[in-house]
Each structure stands twice: as structure tokens, then as C-alpha cells.
Amino acid sequence: MPNLYDRIQGRNTERLAALSDGIFAVAMTLLVLELHLPSAGQIHGEGELLAALGALGPQWLAYLMSFLTLGIFWAGQQTQLNHIGEGTRDLTWIHLGFLFAVTLLPLSTRLLAEFITYRSALLIYWLNILALGAMLYWSWTHATHANLIKPDTPEEVRASICKRILIAQSLYALGAALCVINSWASIAAVFLVQLNYAIAPQLWRRKHA
Amino acid sequence: MPNLYDRIQGRNTERLAALSDGIFAVAMTLLVLELHLPSAGQIHGEGELLAALGALGPQWLAYLMSFLTLGIFWAGQQTQLNHIGEGTRDLTWIHLGFLFAVTLLPLSTRLLAEFITYRSALLIYWLNILALGAMLYWSWTHATHANLIKPDTPEEVRASICKRILIAQSLYALGAALCVINSWASIAAVFLVQLNYAIAPQLWRRKHA
Amino acid sequence: MPNLYDRIQGRNTERLAALSDGIFAVAMTLLVLELHLPSAGQIHGEGELLAALGALGPQWLAYLMSFLTLGIFWAGQQTQLNHIGEGTRDLTWIHLGFLFAVTLLPLSTRLLAEFITYRSALLIYWLNILALGAMLYWSWTHATHANLIKPDTPEEVRASICKRILIAQSLYALGAALCVINSWASIAAVFLVQLNYAIAPQLWRRKHA
Amino acid sequence: MPNLYDRIQGRNTERLAALSDGIFAVAMTLLVLELHLPSAGQIHGEGELLAALGALGPQWLAYLMSFLTLGIFWAGQQTQLNHIGEGTRDLTWIHLGFLFAVTLLPLSTRLLAEFITYRSALLIYWLNILALGAMLYWSWTHATHANLIKPDTPEEVRASICKRILIAQSLYALGAALCVINSWASIAAVFLVQLNYAIAPQLWRRKHA
Numbered sequence: 060m061p062n063l064y065d066r067i068q069g070r071n072t073e074r075l076a077a078l079s080d081g082i083f084a085v086a087m088t089l090l091v092l093e094l095h096l097p098s099a100g101q102i103h104g105e106g107e108l109l110a111a112l113g114a115l116g117p118q119w120l121a122y123l124m125s126f127l128t129l130g131i132f133w134a135g136q137q138t139q140l141n142h143i144g145e146g147t148r149d150l151t152w153i154h155l156g157f158l159f160a161v162t163l164l165p166l167s168t169r170l171l172a173e174f175i176t177y178r179s180a181l182l183i184y185w186l187n188i189l190a191l192g193a194m195l196y197w198s199w200t201h202a203t204h205a206n207l208i209k210p211d212t213p214e215e216v217r218a219s220i221c222k223r224i225l226i227a228q229s230l231y232a233l234g235a236a237l238c239v240i241n242s243w244a245s246i247a248a249v250f251l252v253q254l255n256y257a258i259a260p261q262l263w264r265r266k267h268a
Numbered sequence: 269m270p271n272l273y274d275r276i277q278g279r280n281t282e283r284l285a286a287l288s289d290g291i292f293a294v295a296m297t298l299l300v301l302e303l304h305l306p307s308a309g310q311i312h313g314e315g316e317l318l319a320a321l322g323a324l325g326p327q328w329l330a331y332l333m334s335f336l337t338l339g340i341f342w343a344g345q346q347t348q349l350n351h352i353g354e355g356t357r358d359l360t361w362i363h364l365g366f367l368f369a370v371t372l373l374p375l376s377t378r379l380l381a382e383f384i385t386y387r388s389a390l391l392i393y394w395l396n397i398l399a400l401g402a403m404l405y406w407s408w409t410h411a412t413h414a415n416l417i418k419p420d421t422p423e424e425v426r427a428s429i430c431k432r433i434l435i436a437q438s439l440y441a442l443g444a445a446l447c448v449i450n451s452w453a454s455i456a457a458v459f460l461v462q463l464n465y466a467i468a469p470q471l472w473r474r475k476h477a
Numbered sequence: 478m479p480n481l482y483d484r485i486q487g488r489n490t491e492r493l494a495a496l497s498d499g500i501f502a503v504a505m506t507l508l509v510l511e512l513h514l515p516s517a518g519q520i521h522g523e524g525e526l527l528a529a530l531g532a533l534g535p536q537w538l539a540y541l542m543s544f545l546t547l548g549i550f551w552a553g554q555q556t557q558l559n560h561i562g563e564g565t566r567d568l569t570w571i572h573l574g575f576l577f578a579v580t581l582l583p584l585s586t587r588l589l590a591e592f593i594t595y596r597s598a599l600l601i602y603w604l605n606i607l608a609l610g611a612m613l614y615w616s617w618t619h620a621t622h623a624n625l626i627k628p629d630t631p632e633e634v635r636a637s638i639c640k641r642i643l644i645a646q647s648l649y650a651l652g653a654a655l656c657v658i659n660s661w662a663s664i665a666a667v668f669l670v671q672l673n674y675a676i677a678p679q680l681w682r683r684k685h686a
Numbered sequence: 687m688p689n690l691y692d693r694i695q696g697r698n699t700e701r702l703a704a705l706s707d708g709i710f711a712v713a714m715t716l717l718v719l720e721l722h723l724p725s726a727g728q729i730h731g732e733g734e735l736l737a738a739l740g741a742l743g744p745q746w747l748a749y750l751m752s753f754l755t756l757g758i759f760w761a762g763q764q765t766q767l768n769h770i771g772e773g774t775r776d777l778t779w780i781h782l783g784f785l786f787a788v789t790l791l792p793l794s795t796r797l798l799a800e801f802i803t804y805r806s807a808l809l810i811y812w813l814n815i816l817a818l819g820a821m822l823y824w825s826w827t828h829a830t831h832a833n834l835i836k837p838d839t840p841e842e843v844r845a846s847i848c849k850r851i852l853i854a855q856s857l858y859a860l861g862a863a864l865c866v867i868n869s870w871a872s873i874a875a876v877f878l879v880q881l882n883y884a885i886a887p888q889l890w891r892r893k894h895a
Binding site for chain 1: 494495498499501502503505506507508509510512514516517520523526527530541544548551552555558559675676
């Protein structure tokens, strides 16, 4: 088994970051391709056009949710990589696993938009979010044990990254569990969790500053 | 609320720039996919082929307009980020909002190309441009208040960036308002504003240099 | 023949890396577009939805295999470029040939997913993997002969890169040869080789550490 | 007219390079989407599958030609940007024009593959190549006049870049002109010119070294 080769592989976290930015960029933009606009032949007036666009409502919602999700996990991965000095072969493959879950998100989003009242579609969407969180958690614990974290990273930062993932994933799991009661309640809860991570802290901080 | 985590998030403006370049690159290239070429079975001679390509006229126009728009806002975002030293969590999310509007542009372009005589299609296209401008304006005012701008940035540069956005958006709004009179007049006006920002200043400068 | 121009061309391995990351990112994400989800009209219950998703089995397998393949070769190319100081025109074109094989992988994957029991589909898939390995091998031998490898690269690293490619390609060839007996046995063998390069060494190392 | 703003715009050639790499990466990979594979229902044996793949011949040829073209112009743009120290607003827009022609190449390639015996399809393809060359020529003359070229660039390098573009474009024009006689002769000539820039100089140099 070429152990030497494994030692020299995957050192370059900058290229990992560049590949990640590329995959996130394509996934974020591909989502739009799923939004099927009405064609000119079907529409006979301004009112009909607006009505047809409004009927795409669930798809817009799913699109916005997925963009938020991708944004949240892009920011989360970036925060980790900023604190990791040098990569390893294993870290590279953990992140490739993370990126695999990223490429699946346009698919599970499309599934959710098409079957928005189906519990299985919602659970698959949640499993995708769970996989994203689990890979990032694994990445950070691996980086901790393999001594890859930059020495100037304060102790409380190290702990806060794991805590953050656990809290967020608990909220997502609670939201997804609501689908036992009602699919729409569950989607609303997941959406609120996402908005919270994107927007709410800013408002909260202003109030308490 | 994990305030520490929020402080360490989004510091890396280089990764924000890389994600932005990726999203702009995909959006600029995706636009071409909307141009549906005639297939070999429908065409029976050189003349028919040229006629069929000519009939795609409104789509070519919409494509060119959108490429110009994306180019203008790509250059605008780049100019801002060049003068911003370090990012924050909030700045990251403002720019993710900006990028969300970028991913919508291929969609509103497709809508405009399909419904080029509909006022609502034109207004949606203009709302997209307005959103792009508003997010960039917000980004710069946020960077100003949060002291993120590089200290070597001269005072007049700081002011010129906001002024530039306000003037451009006023011209776009005037152009869009023309659709009360006529859709084509409105499109022509928006197109001229875009050409002005891409090409005209160069000619103007040469004359007065 | 403009020899001077050839000497100044292709020096920048960073741009080669950036183009490569972009092409890998698009290829990895495009693969998902091939997975055709059922539409809402065809499905009448949760059970039917899960059954329809299960029926996409061969496509999921092909997708996972191809993501693994792209990940393996991305890591392989990165390892080489990390040890190459400056590029040349020839090295650039060898890597463009490598990237051409990368862009073909979504296509041969689609072919394999559609014709998973056809030997010719499997052989074309294998030829694609062979082309990827051959170009990387050529790249390293060229870099060795043209003195492009960074001087601080130890002698055993230089040898291990070629050995690694030869062993991996021998295993792929053996796996592909199994298709004389049975297509599925052959796919299983290729899949195991890929998993070995992505995951197994880690387990192996832990046991023997 | 906000002249100050124009002066601070477009300075960052690294972001221009990153956007270019992204657009080239998407364009190179998108080309593959145009290759329509046969579906399982149409094929009833190994022989039929190979025959169906063989029937895609003109499309494979067009794909290979376009990948070569994109590779040639990517290398050409990279060579220029390596020698340019700082960008300007005008240089940015010249390169955005160049990138616009890059995004059109998948389209003119698709046109050529669909209408490979039509002179107008070939002429449009050639016009696309001409536009790519013209923008690069403009970029270099602009960089020369605006004093953007790095001071350590030798005089003969400056001249060789323009000469290279002129010779290549003359050969392309000659190849395209052959379509007066025969479309296939013309395609063959353009293809040979491209191969010459990608591969031949290497063989030539070896012979004369």
C-alpha cells in the first residue's frame, strides 16, 4: 500500500477551497434551471402571466430554501478551512464526501418542490442536510485529532464550531420531525431555522449591543 | 446565540470573491443554453437557416443585455471587494443575497426573451436589476459603518461608489418607467444605459482627454 | 514557427489549477442532471415515490462511481501540480488533454447508467479511466524530463507517483477484463478499486499504525 | 460622468483571470451536454450501440474542435494576462467582450455539428474564432498603449504576441475560405490549424532540437 503517496496527497487546502467554491457556484446556479417558466403559447395576457408565475410558488420556496442551505454550509465550510493550516489525504476525502452531499442538494430540492406534500420527500431533503452537517462535524473532529488546526486558533473557537453544528442540526431534526403532524408545518420550521442562521443573529445582536 | 462563532465567520473575502466569480461564470454561460437553435430536420437550405437564426432576434437581444448586466455588476462588486480588507458574517450574507439576485438573472432574462412585449416581464427584469443595485449599495454602506474598508481608500472613492450606484439605478428606473408608453422604448432605454456603462465612458474620455 | 511565443506560454500553473478546479466542479455537479426524477403526475402515494426512486438504482450507482473517479483523479492531479514549480506549453496541453477526458466522464457515465448490462458501455467507461491515468502518467514523466519538478521534492516521491498510477490502472484493467465473465462482476470490481483509493487506505493505516 | 469611479474600476487582473477560468470551464464542459446519446429503448444489441455512437461522428468532431479552440484561446489569454501588471476598466471590458465570444462558442459549435454541410454554419463558426482573435489582439494593443505591460517583459515578447495572433487568424481565414470549394475541406483545414497550435510545434521542436 503506497503510504508515502498518501502522505503527500491532499496537502493543498487552497485547491480544496477552489473546488468547493466551484461546486457551490454550480449547485447554486443550477437550482434555477429547475424553475420551468410558462411558454409564450400558453399565455394570453399580463394577468395570466402573473398567475402562471404565482403558481410556481412551491418551487420558488424550495429554491430559496436551498440557496439559504447552500449559503449556510458554504459559510460553515469556509470558517473551518480558514482555521486549518495544512490538509491531509483523509481531510480531502471527508470534504469530497461533503461536496458529494452538496451536489445532491439540487436533486433533493427538485424532489421537495415536485412532491412538497410528501413526507418521504421532506425526509430525504432533511437527510441531505443531516449529511452536510455530519461531514462538517467529522471534518472538524478529524482536524482536531490530526493536529491540522492552525496553532493561533483560540480554544473557545475550537469548541464553538462543534457546538454550532450540533445546535443547528438539532433544530433541523426537530423541524423535520414536525412532518409527523403536517408537511407544511415542517417546511416552515426548517425554513425558520435557516433564516435564523442567515439573518436573525444580526437583528438580535443589534438589539443587545 | 453563538456570538463567538458569528465573529469568526466570513472573514475570508478571497473565498467570497471566488464563489462570486464561479456564480457569475455559470450564469453568463447558462444564458446561452436558452438560445434554442433550429434542428436540421426543419431547415432545407442556407437561406432558411439564416432566416431561422434571424427569427431568434429578441432572444439574442435579451442575451446580450443580460451579459452586459452581469458584466456591469461583476465589475461593480469587484471594485467594492478590492477596497474591503476583511469580511464579516453580515457582509458575507449581504453578498450571498447579491449572488442570489445574480442567479435569478438568467431566469428573468428568459422571461423577458419569451414575453418581450409584456410589461410585467419587463418590470420583473427591472426588479432584478434593482435588487442587484440595492444589495451592492447595502454592502458598501455596511462596510463603511463596520469599518471594513481598507484605510488607504481615499475619501472621494468612498463617496463615488454610492453615487455611482444611485445614478445608474435612477437611469434604469427611468428606462423601466418608459414601459408605460411602450415596451420596446423601455427595453431600448435600459439597453442604452447598459451600453453607456460598458462602452460610452471610454469614448467620452477620449474626446475630452 | 514562433518558438519564442511557445517558450512564454503556459508558465502559470495556478491558472491551470483554477481551470481544472472549475472543470472538475462542473463535471461533478453536471452528473446530477442525468438523474431523472419521477414527476408528480406519475406518483400516487409515498410508497410509489420510494419505489420510483429505488428503480433509479443503477443510475445512483453510476453517479456515485463517477463522483469517486473524479475525486480520485482530482486528488491525483493536485498532488502532481503541488510538486511542479513552473509550467510549460507542453505541460499545459497534456493537462488540457487530461481535462478533455474529464469532460467526457459525465458522458461515459450516462452511457454506463443507460446500458449497464452492455459490455461496450463498460469498456468505453474503462477507456475513459485509462485515458485519465495515461495523461497523468505522461504529465509526470514529462515534468521529470523537462526538469519542472520542484527541487525540494524527495526522490521517493518522484517514483511513488508513477508507481501509484501503474498499480491503480492495472487494478482497473483487471476489473474491466472481468466483463468477459459478467458485466455486474466487472462493475463491482471497478467500484471496489475506487472505494479502495478513497476510503480503504485509511482503515488499513489505522490497523497497522 | 464619474471619472474617478472609472479609474478605480477593474484593477484586479486576478479576479478577471478567475472569472475567465470559470467561463472557460463551464463552456468546455457544457459542450458535452450537446452530445445526445441513444436511449436504451432504441438499442437492441452491442452492435447497434456501437453503430449509434459512430453515427454521432460529426458531433464528436465538432466537440473535439471546439475543445481545442477553447484550449488555444485560454492559453492565449493566460499568456497575455501573465505579462499584464495591473488592469483598467477598459481592459476589463475588452476581456468581457472576449469572454462573451467564449460563451457563444458552444452555440456556434452546436450549429456547426447540426448543419455541418452548410456554408453559413461554417462561416458563423469562423466569425466566432475571428472575434476571439480580434478581442485578444485589441487587448494586447490596448495594454501596450496604456502602459499596463509588466516592465520586465522583453521587447521581442511584446511583438511576438501580436504576430502570433495575426498568423493564426490568417490560417483560420484561409481554412474558412476553402468552404467556397467544399465544406468538408474547409473543416479539415481549420482542424489542422488547431491541431498545429496544440500539438505540432512540439513535434517540430523535437526534430530540430
